[in-house]
Each structure stands twice: as structure tokens, then as C-alpha cells.
Amino acid sequence: MSSEIKRIEEIIAPTLTDLGYAIVRLQMQGDRHQTLQIMAERLDRKIMDVDDCAKISRAISPLLDVDDPIEDPYSLEVSSPGVDRPLVRAEDFERFAGFEAKVEMSYLIDGRKRFTGRLVGLVDGNVQILVDGVAQDLPFEDVVKAKLVLTDDLLAAASKEQGL
Structure with a gap:
């Protein structure tokens, strides 16, 4: 895990936990225009929907704007891991x-x-x-x-x- 991704996790993890979510995976994708992909799941293990993703995005966008851990322009993408989820931890x-x-x-x-x-x-x-x-x-x-x-x-x- 890169130091940039570790820093992003440090910034957003407490807020996600407070909201009832856990980080599954963080990834930076793309070359010219990067996308920060945040894959999260609900702590109660219920299926995440679009409203959950929007809630997470609204909560963490200001945190990332203030701390500004990513130098280049990027897009934020919040998603659920899905049933055939990645195994990370x-x-x-x-x-x-x-x-x-x-x-x-x-x-x-x-x-x-x-x-x-x-x-x-x-x-x-x-x-x-x-x-x-x-x-x-x-x-x-x-x-x-x-x-x-x-x-x-x-x-x-x-x-x-x-x-x-």
C-alpha cells in the first residue's frame, strides 16, 4: 500500500466507522486522470445501495479537500464490494x-x-x-x-x- 493510500485511509476511516461503514479497499486507478476508488461495506453487513455510497461520498469529500492528500486532479468513486468481493484483509x-x-x-x-x-x-x-x-x-x-x-x-x- 502506497503512503498516499495509507494517508487517505487514516483521514477517512474514523468517519466511515462513525457512519457505520468499513473500508474494504482503497485504490488509485488511471494515468492521466486518476480515480480514487473507495470500496466500503456496512458494519451491519446489510447490502449497500446507492444512498450508502452517496452518504459516504458526501462525508469524505470535504475531509479529502481539507487535507488534500492527492496532488493531481482525481475523481472519487465509492462502491460496494458486491457478493464476489475482493479479499484484502x-x-x-x-x-x-x-x-x-x-x-x-x-x-x-x-x-x-x-x-x-x-x-x-x-x-x-x-x-x-x-x-x-x-x-x-x-x-x-x-x-x-x-x-x-x-x-x-x-x-x-x-x-x-x-x-x-
């Missing part, structure tokens, strides 16, 4: 244990960088995933990208969590 791998996930590593492990399988969780600092029934330990600090795979099980769990 260590607790994400625990929370979604039992579901299918795709994990990309920064280097080859057993001749490959990408793994798809059922998450076991975090074991001794490693993301453990069952790939074709075999447990694979992937060092958490070397995960480049990870996300849930949209499956019937995941959809059923999301529906149950929402009381649908």
Missing part, C-alpha cells in the same frame, strides 16, 4: 472460509501464481486453500489479488445474511 480470509476463491500470488508456488479453490482460512500467516482437494498454503503477505468466486453457495449465504 487477513480477516476476510477467515470470514469467508468455506467459499470458493481465486488467489493470485506475487511469485510462483509449485509452478503457478494463480490458485482457485475452497478457502480454509488463515493458518500461521498463510492463506490456506483447497485446490483439487489438496491444501495449499499461500503466504498472506505475498497475495497480490484475491476475490470470492460467484457460486450458488455464496449467493445462498448472501441471501441468508440479508434475511431474504
Whole structure:
């Protein structure tokens, strides 16, 4: 995580928490005109809607304007992680244990960088995933990208969590 992204998180995280949200992921995207993407979720784990995104945007825009942590012009984009969400924090791998996930590593492990399988969780600092029934330990600090795979099980769990 860049120092710019860390600073942005320090600025906005307390306000988001006070409003009942948590940061899932912060990213700067684009070259000429950058976009600050803030992916957030509700602390009560209900589905986020457009009103939630607007509420977050209205609350954090003034904070970013005052502190001005981004030198170049940028656009602000607030979104929900969705059902097939990215897995970013260590607790994400625990929370979604039992579901299918795709994990990309920064280097080859057993001749490959990408793994798809059922998450076991975090074991001794490693993301453990069952790939074709075999447990694979992937060092958490070397995960480049990870996300849930949209499956019937995941959809059923999301529906149950929402009381649908």
C-alpha cells in the first residue's frame, strides 16, 4: 500500500466507522486522470445501495479537500464490494472460509501464481486453500489479488445474511 493510500485511509476511516461503514479497499486507478476508488461495506453487513455510497461520498469529500492528500486532479468513486468481493484483509480470509476463491500470488508456488479453490482460512500467516482437494498454503503477505468466486453457495449465504 502506497503512503498516499495509507494517508487517505487514516483521514477517512474514523468517519466511515462513525457512519457505520468499513473500508474494504482503497485504490488509485488511471494515468492521466486518476480515480480514487473507495470500496466500503456496512458494519451491519446489510447490502449497500446507492444512498450508502452517496452518504459516504458526501462525508469524505470535504475531509479529502481539507487535507488534500492527492496532488493531481482525481475523481472519487465509492462502491460496494458486491457478493464476489475482493479479499484484502487477513480477516476476510477467515470470514469467508468455506467459499470458493481465486488467489493470485506475487511469485510462483509449485509452478503457478494463480490458485482457485475452497478457502480454509488463515493458518500461521498463510492463506490456506483447497485446490483439487489438496491444501495449499499461500503466504498472506505475498497475495497480490484475491476475490470470492460467484457460486450458488455464496449467493445462498448472501441471501441468508440479508434475511431474504
